[in-house]
Amino acid sequence: MYLSELKIRNFRKFGQFENDRGISPSLHLYFNENLNLLVGENDSGKTAIIDAIKYVLYTRSYDYMRLSIDDFHLPTGCDQESCRATVFTIECIFRGFSDLEAKNFIEWLSIDEQGYWLRVFLTATRDGRKINGECKAGVAEGAYLDSGARDLLRATYLKPLRDAESELAPRKGSRISQILDSHDAFAEKDDHELVHIISIANTQIKEYFEEGSPDEKPGKQLHEAIDSYLEEFSDRNSPLSSRFTVADMRLKSILERLQLSVIEHIYNDTEIIIEPGLGSNNLLFIAAELLLLKKLGYTGLRLGLIEEIEAHLHPQAQLRLIEYLQSESVTSGIQLILTTHSPVLSSKLKLKNLIICKSDNVFPMGDGFTLLEKGDYRFLERFLDSTKANLFFAKGILLVEGDAENLLIPAIAEIIGYPLSKYGVSIVNVGSTAFLRYSKIYQRPSGDSIGIPVSVLTDLDIRPDEYKLVDPNAETWSDKKIENAIEEKKQLYDGPGVTTFVSPNWTLEYAIASSQKFRWLLLKAILCAQKEQNSNKYSVTVEKLIEIEKAITQFKKDVADEDLNDNEIAFRIYYSTMLTNRISKAITAQWLTEFLLVDKEKYKPLLKSDEYLGYIVEAIKHAAGE
Numbered sequence: 062m063y064l065s066e067l068k069i070r071n072f073r074k075f076g077q078f079e080n081d082r083g084i085s086p087s088l089h090l091y092f093n094e095n096l097n098l099l100v101g102e103n104d105s106g107k108t109a110i111i112d113a114i115k116y117v118l119y120t121r122s123y124d125y126m127r128l129s130i131d132d133f134h135l136p137t138g139c140d141q142e143s144c145r146a147t148v149f150t151i152e153c154i155f156r157g158f159s160d161l162e163a164k165n166f167i168e169w170l171s172i173d174e175q176g177y178w179l180r181v182f183l184t185a186t187r188d189g190r191k192i193n194g195e196c197k198a199g200v201a202e203g204a205y206l207d208s209g210a211r212d213l214l215r216a217t218y219l220k221p222l223r224d225a226e227s228e229l230a231p232r233k234g235s236r237i238s239q240i241l242d243s244h245d246a247f248a249e250k251d252d253h254e255l256v257h258i259i260s261i262a263n264t265q266i267k268e269y270f271e272e273g274s275p276d277e278k279p280g281k282q283l284h285e286a287i288d289s290y291l292e293e294f295s296d297r298n299s300p301l302s303s304r305f306t307v308a309d310m311r312l313k314s315i316l317e318r319l320q321l322s323v324i325e326h327i328y329n330d331t332e333i334i335i336e337p338g339l340g341s342n343n344l345l346f347i348a349a350e351l352l353l354l355k356k357l358g359y360t361g362l363r364l365g366l367i368e369e370i371e372a373h374l375h376p377q378a379q380l381r382l383i384e385y386l387q388s389e390s391v392t393s394g395i396q397l398i399l400t401t402h403s404p405v406l407s408s409k410l411k412l413k414n415l416i417i418c419k420s421d422n423v424f425p426m427g428d429g430f431t432l433l434e435k436g437d438y439r440f441l442e443r444f445l446d447s448t449k450a451n452l453f454f455a456k457g458i459l460l461v462e463g464d465a466e467n468l469l470i471p472a473i474a475e476i477i478g479y480p481l482s483k484y485g486v487s488i489v490n491v492g493s494t495a496f497l498r499y500s501k502i503y504q505r506p507s508g509d510s511i512g513i514p515v516s517v518l519t520d521l522d523i524r525p526d527e528y529k530l531v532d533p534n535a536e537t538w539s540d541k542k543i544e545n546a547i548e549e550k551k552q553l554y555d556g557p558g559v560t561t562f563v564s565p566n567w568t569l570e571y572a573i574a575s576s577q578k579f580r581w582l583l584l585k586a587i588l589c590a591q592k593e594q595n596s597n598k599y600s601v602t603v604e605k606l607i608e609i610e611k612a613i614t615q616f617k618k619d620v621a622d623e624d625l626n627d628n629e630i631a632f633r634i635y636y637s638t639m640l641t642n643r644i645s646k647a648i649t650a651q652w653l654t655e656f657l658l659v660d661k662e663k664y665k666p667l668l669k670s671d672e673y674l675g676y677i678v679e680a681i682k683h684a685a686g687e
Contacts, residue, residue, distance in 0.1 A: 066154035101418030213361030225342035339373035420512035456485030457684035510558030586652035
């Protein structure tokens with residue numbers, strides 16, 4: 062069995078809404094039966110979802126949980142206690158029961174075309190600050206679960222910023238002792254082999270401290286000294302004495318004395334016990350918890366809740382861990398619900414396993430929840446790297462098709478007063494024109510937007526008429542109206558929350574070359590890039606800058622002598638100078654970025670008013686939420 066659905070009404074940030082069917086929960090989330098990764102920015106509701114599940118199911122480590130007034134929903138815009146909800150409900154739906162699992166819940170089960178299903182729900186009410194909560198199961202009003210069934214629903218939980226070292230250390234009630242005590246390997250309890258081992262050790266220790274002569278055995282001398290003190294301290298009719306032991310003879314006490322440590326395997330299979338860091342201890346702790354989730358013959362819920370799975374792990378360790386958990390969840394039939402802030406983890410996981418938390422709502426990325434086709438899922442799993450995975454954590458997205466835009470646009474955004482980091486905007490270089498593959502991630506079959514503004518920044522890709530001199534058969538402006546081409550691109554990519562911004566003519570570089578305000582700055586960047594890509598040791602010197610300025614002056618004289626119009630000048634800068642000489646667009650953009658950032662105040666009004674670069678300015682504003 063697995064947790065199939067979660068419904069929340071008036072719990073923390075998740076309120077309720079009214080529709081034709083009455084009052085409904087504001088959160089209705091569907092889970093995969095294996096791996097689920099909740100991603101999103103801070104305060105997006107990830108922890109509230111995990112805590113809601115814990116409140117209903119409890120945990121195998123018997124964590125103390127107490128309902129508080131802060132658990133009751135307080136509507137946005139109202140900070141008065143009178144606005145706070147007086148009732149909240151959390152409902153868990155379980156499916157996928159085997160017959161062995163179903164028999165434990167027969168009194169509360171329901172059945173439909175998909176098979177057995179179980180509804181377990183918590184209802185909490187408050188009268189002022191007095192809070193009452195009750196958990197029931199079944200349809201309608203439900204009935205109370207008995208303790209046996211309740212225990213079979215407990216989830217394994219690992220809190221964020223967990224102190225794995227403390228959890229694994231020997232102490233009374235230690236987590237490692239709980240895990241081992243519930244494992245089949247320790248089913249024999251007081252007749253266990255470990256009990257006999259400790260019994261022998263206790264006997265040998267007793268002999269060390271009690272056998273032989275005090276003159277020969279320092280241990281006995283020490284022991285007799287302690288007993289002599291105790292005899293003086295204690296009542297004459299009931300004298301006290303001492304005994305040294307490793308542990309008492311109960312298996313539980315023995316397990317509480319065990320310490321789990323990390324061993325590092327080095328060359329020639331040599332083993333050394335290392336001083337574990339936070340990351341190693343975190344991996345060890347997760348490995349220990351998997352013992353419970355994979356317990357053989359267990360007929361209860363195999364659900365693991367792990368907050369901030371990446372805690373204390375470097376990127377490569379994160380990748381190894383998530384790859385294993387993604388595979389193991391399927392192989393062993395366990396369900397995992399994880400939260401993360403890590404783009405590295407998000408990029409490695411199959412898209413269907415991701416759930417985006419945003420704007421007090423959740424958006425599963427699985428098939429049927431987006432407008433993505435099956436082929437889109439396969440494409441994104443091939444190319445969704447950690448850089449592109451930033452789109453799951455952003456407040457706004459700029460989708461661009463090349464390295465030049467990826468380098469230049471953040472500088473333009475900074476100059477015009479919309480620094481991307483401040484506005485939470487991620488720029489995603491799709492490396493092609495496969496915008497639909499990415500933009501449809503954010504588009505839902507219902508037509509709703511997930512609340513993240515997406516700007517698709519793309520080239521017109523229709524050559525100017527001057528290109529007929531290069532290729533008489535090429536499609537140019539005279540063959541296809543620019544306005545129609547721009548509208549076609551918009552119709553192709555636009556959707557809920559997604560807006561397309563198209564260069565007014567041909568490409569980004571050609572648009573800049575068309576601008577009387579920026580064309581000579583672009584030419585300067587092109588000439589610098591040409592020198593750099595032909596020399597590994599290129600650096601800007603006064604002499605080289607003078608040389609480039611002379612070349613620009615000569616260029617201006619030549620186009621003036623030839624009486625070229627704006628389109629012809631732009632064509633000569635972009636095609637004849639840049640493309641013909643195969644000058645790198647990325648290096649050119651890097652140089653242009655540096656030139657723009659040298660004098661931000663000078664270029665700020667020019668960028669805002671330029672007719673050719675206006676589409677970039679508007680794309681940035683849209684992604685920033687303006």
